[in-house]
Amino acid sequence: MNWVGRSLPRVEDRALLQGQGRYVADIADQTRSCKHLAFVRSPVAAGRIVSISYPEDVVVFTADNLPTVKPIRAALDRPDFVPIETPVLASSVVRHSGEPIALVVGDTRAEAEDLAEQVVVEIDATDPVIRIADALDPGAVSVHSELPMPMGANVVLDAHFSTEGLDAAMLAADEVFELKFRSHRQSALPIEARGAVAVHDISNGRTTLTASTQMPHVLRTAVSDVLGFPESELRVVVPEVGGAFGQKMCVPREYVAVVAVARHLKTPVAWIEDRLENLLASWHSRDHEYEIRGAFSRDGRLLAIDADLICNVGAYSNYPVTFGVEPLMAFAELPGPYKLREYRVRSRAVTTNLCPIAPYRGVSRPAITMALERLMDVAAGKLGIGALEIRRINLPSEFPHRMPTGISIDPGSYVESLDVVQQEFDLQAFRVRQKSALTEGRFLGVGVSVFGERTGYGTPAFAARAMEITPGYETAHLEMNPSGDVTARIGASPHGQGLATTLSQILADELGLTPDRIQVVHGDTDRTPYGWGTFASRSLVLAGGAVKQAAALLRDQISRIAAELLEARDEDIVIEAGLAKVAGTNSGVPLDDLARVAHHQAHRLPDGVEPGLSAVSTYDPSGTFSNACHLAVVEVDTITGHVDLQKFLVVEDAGQLVNPQIVEGQIHGGVVQGIANALYEELVHDDQGNLLASSLMDYLPPTVMEVPEIEIHHLATINDSSITGAKGIGEGGTIGAPAAILNAISDALIPLGVSVNEMPATPSRLRALIREAEAEKVMAI
Secondary structure (H helix, E strand, O other): OOOOOOOOOOOOHHHHHOOOOOOHHHHHHHOOOOEEEEEEEOOOOOEEEEEEEOOOOOEEEEOOOOOOOOOEOOOEOOOOEOOOOEOOOOOOEEOOOOOEEEEEEEOOHHHHHHHHOOOEEEEEEOOOOOOHHHHHOOOOOOOOOOOOOOOOOOEEEEEEEEOOOHHHHHHHOOEEEEEEEEEEEEEOOOOOOOEEEEEEEOOOOEEEEEEOOOOHHHHHHHHHHHHOOOHHHEEEEOOOOOOOOOOOOOOOHHHHHHHHHHHHHOOOEEEEOOHHHHHHHOOEEEEEEEEEEEEEOOOOOEEEEEEEEEEEEEOOOOOOOOOOHHHHHHHHHOOOOOOOOEEEEEEEEEEOOOOOEOOOOOOOHHHHHHHHHHHHHHHHHHHOOOHHHHHHHHOOOOOOEEOOOOOEEOOOOHHHHHHHHHHHOOHHHHHHHHHHHHHOOOEEEEEEEEEEEEEOOOHHHHHOOOEOOOOOOEEEEEEEOOOOOEEEEEOOOOOOOOHHHHHHHHHHHHHOOOHHHEEEEOOEOOOOOOOOOOOOOOHHHHHHHHHHHHHHHHHHHHHHHHHHHHOOOHHHEEEEOOEEEEOOOOOEEEHHHHHHHHHHOHHHOOOOOOOOEEEEEEEOOOOEEEEEEEEEEEEEOOOOOOEEEEEEEEEEEOEOOOOHHHHHHHHHHHHHHHHHHHHHOOOOEOOOOOEOOOOOOOOOOOOHHHOOOEEEEEEOOOOOOOOOOEOOOOOHHHHHHHHHHHHHHHHHOHHHOOOOOEEOOOHHHHHHHHHHHHHHHHHHO
């Protein structure tokens, strides 16, 4: 029986559905004598700290008395990058609203928050730099005036690339379309905000940090480095994680402070973030502005792209990936899967007095896909070519396909995904319905997007960014115990993806067991090999590859022992259904019995085989691309600007689907976040850098009422880029949905002459575009 390919229920869900899951806040409540921290945060976006005062009986830590704490630093080894350090607590200068200045210790969370109000911070406020245009102004004040800024007052990354034939291709093109695009600032908005509990054991000098994080081993390394003690003195444990989406990937200054205070006071310490703090001071995302020129032939071939990309990365960098992650991914992957040869790009990161950014589901790709797919639709309209046809002309059918930047795209089903969309959605019938609705004053539209999602990033992909801290490989430790059950210890640290279920399915097939006999251990630095965590649609590809390789080594050990016991050759042993047997015979030994021999009767083992059954393997591929085509149908109310999303269709190719139900769950969740990006979620700041979205009354995620049924169709291109045949799928829904929706809105508003190149496409923005178009028509008359 093959377990891979079956929609098994997730083993992780029973505890969660029964209310037995333990999150960081639960552990804080259950930790005896636990003190609680509250942070005193800057009420202004920029200024100099004049003084900090508080009652003598309040336990307060500031930058002056928080012991042995260095700034958090991550860097890229490239000349166009300016490294910026992040202080755990602001000392003399504040650089964004919500920046932590001091922390207060209380017996309860409520008491700590009350005591924090007794801390008075006097700040000499200065004018902040908020927007990209302000940061790039020749007379702009530098957010980090103490640092040399050779590329401009606030330019901290300035990457350039160009193919030799770009200018010639632009001149030879029949049409060149120039467009501007904007993707506004967002929050990852995990349902569980951040939190950490640190318990210091004075008997051995070790501290256990329980934290809501995606990267426990990296967190251990960073905290130990910043606080100046050996990693062996810190254990990081990850309990249940209520969503992360990249916001819990990078190392927060608050977690460092929790450990520092616990080790200083020699008492358990907890910090649980509330929603206001999460929106205000937890990592933000997106905030991009693009100017793009696309050159086309008359028959619709995309010849060249010339792009200027700018990312507002906020006040500080992030550890370990740095603020270069957004502009460099946009820089490298903007051409997408299309067959153009000529490409020129400038991609900059500018620092401002806003909360720092970090990776968020999809990273730059929702923005660059929106820009590229809008460009394709604009070109199709101007050239009189259908939206599907112009993509068909430009998508690759021969592989590997190489982007102009040198990134190699392995085999996929880009053209085939268009074919399935065409089969499943009757575009001709929709056009008839669309025309009829227009006579009634109703504006319907349909939009598509096609994209590739680079997944399974290993060290080679991250090394191309010149990262000082280069993530990549994953390692698996397998052990079959004397009862014949298997424990798999992995460095990846899932937070809701169902990885324990899918890995148990892979291992069950490799070792001839049932999945319930396999336990996957993760999220504990004392019990797992060093690994890079869960992010970038990589966990199943990397951890799956590592456990598959380790299982092959373990299977070889089992075969050698079985051959000795059965007096057969190693190569004649077949392992299946809990039995190691001689091929073509009924002679075999149950794995349970064989495991007992391996552990308890070492004298019966063949020469050269050590007691026990265990294997270790590391997997570090270059990566693989999944791909998809999304289609959205909308109706736009031109009076209110409301967008009714009526249909959403996904055709995806994730290679081998280890667990189709889990894959579809990832697609559903990703598409919903893409809908949020396209229509709803935005962190709005005023001119002084004050956040105007301070709760879920102001920051609007979509609910089930705004999400239509999502129709999913699967394709499967399996190749040797991934040894399991599986490709990552975690970010694809978020990457493709915004482009399809904005294309659909623009299609609906063609009669009004409106093109939507900004997200979220809120009612107010749509109404402004419609009014502008109406005014232009009046002036033309």
